[in-house]
Amino acid sequence: MEWVDGLNLRQWLATKPHRRERLKVLRQLVDAIECLHSRQVVHRDLKPENVMITRNGHNVKLIDFGLADTDSYSDFKQPSGTKGYVSPEQRVERTTDCRNDIYSLGCIITDLRLGRLYNTLAQRCKAPLKQRLPSIAALKQLRKRKQRIRHAVTATVAAILLALAGWGVYLSQEDNGRPRFEQVAQFQVANIKYTSWGGLAASAQLAYAKEKNVVVPASVTHDGLTYLVSELGFNSFRHDTLLRKAVVMCEADTMNILAGAFKGCNNLKELYLISSKSVGIGSDIWKCPIDSLFDAHHYNDVTLYVPAAQLQLYRRSAWSKFKHIKPVVK
Template sequence: MDEASGFFETPTEAQGPRQGMFELIRSNPESYCDIWRADKDGRFRVYKALKHEYAGDPVYERLLRKEFEIGYSLDHPNICEYYGFVNIPPLGNCIEMEWVDGCSLDTLLPRGAISKTLAAKIISETCDALAYMHSKQIVHRDLKPSNIMLTYNGNNVKLIDFGLSDSDSHSVLKGSAGTQVYASPELISGGNVDYHTDIFSLGCVIDRLSPAYAKVAKKCCQRDPKKRFQSALEVKRAINSHPKAPIASAAAILAAAAISITLFQTRRWETQERVSDAKASYSDSLRSSADETSDVHDISASGTVSSTGTVSSSDSDHSNSQAVVDSSASHALDSSARPQIKPSHKSIATQKNPAKEVSSDKESQSYRDAIDELFRQAT
């Protein structure tokens, strides 16, 4: 943890004296507590106990009890779990809590081992923990890298150390608290402390995590609390809306390309369908014309048309008298018997419709605009 309160380190870094089954894993001169570790039922547990010089002091006893009550009331996957408040003869009153198999964030920062993607995950999970605490009217008051643990299995955040937390029902100590580098102006000056204080400290952590989120950190760290983000979830949304890593951009580009190809194929199929309909309509028209012409040829072959418009058989006895067609009958044949080709239903449907063409052009433009927007977001 920090120098003021101390907390657990990794097993390889935390070797110290023992009190029976208890191993001292952290003790700092400026801390009022020592941190011990012990094996209980085959699993490690952590025990936070007052140092010998503070044991029995009512103020520090109440402070230790207050931290337990706050921690025990919290139940969140990104917050260290508190199990009980116990009295152990070698140590006195202790807080029994979860052992986090991992390392604190401050041990990673100097190594520069935190990628933008991991930074976003750390910030998002820390925001989740803070949002949960704030919903219960609890302010951490001492948020900093050393109080943010990362598990070795999954790099999951575990928020620790509620020794300086304050809420409506817990106010054992008032006044300035927390580490100066990460403390808000109102916390340092002893002013009104609320969730804005944690937002300020979160901004300081973000600033150290990644320069990619400098604008988010700057807004968190405004001197005027009203100009900061107004909730931890607002900070999380700002982080998640930040331009994604290159691999995400590539995925967006591929998605845009896939949509473009799909739209192109759809338009191509629609065009092919319209061409097929037009060809079918034209073929129907030709067949209709051929059928009507055939009927006229059948009439001409079976007989001649008289002046009255009736058809008589071609008899050898009357061949001369009925071989001549009255000029008026010929005219009637030309005007009435000539086949009239009517456009089929399909051919009418395939005629150009200006309104439909305008609608189609607008659709195409909308598709192109959508693709352009996807590419702009991706880049």
């Protein structure tokens, strides 16, 4: 008899081999059983102790054919097998069937601990006789089908996650300093471009930096809808070197001026903020310091005109950096 230099499967599993090696052992064991069954031989005593793993190459050797029989007759060897691995029907007198080995293989697959996919295969192998996988070929086919399903599900989930990640990146990117929220409306009146993100409120921004005097209205009508102008958008007048006078009207509850609004407006001399409440520097969502709106020379060169009722409020706020803050003269 051949001497097998190695460990039986139970001893080998105690060494905690890598999953890749356990899969290799299973593939070789399945091929060995398929070869037996193709010759109408049923092992009838498949268990870890009868599966040898060689030290050189970790190859499978199937041993102990003392209870083996053909699938056409049994020769006074029923009942037989090892507890925990023998099929229920093999414990009683019954003609030998290759499904006896498939049951035992299911028990060995469970011992190999290969994960959810193979646990499902093991359950099909250990099912009652009529529901059990009829052959090794059926086992291989089921494994391939489930692997294809798993790969398809994995690919679908990956595509969904990738799409969500891409959408998140898109939303987090900035377009002229503003995160790309969905625009409800965007239109232009004269040289001012208005953008609305809902609620009939609009953000104003110069379309072209070529104005000497600009009046931003309190409201603007487009397609039959009236939008309240509640914001000077990011970089709204930036680098308009011709700009000398800007008048900002407001009827909305709040008016906010966002970062970069007057940066690079080197000739700006007058800024009118006509609002019933103090105009905000930045907003609750996009906070920014006043220095992000204006250049340092603006605090000396620009006269800030505000409603008389708001004069002291401006002088006690961040707007106090302006040397010249005066009430609006009607």
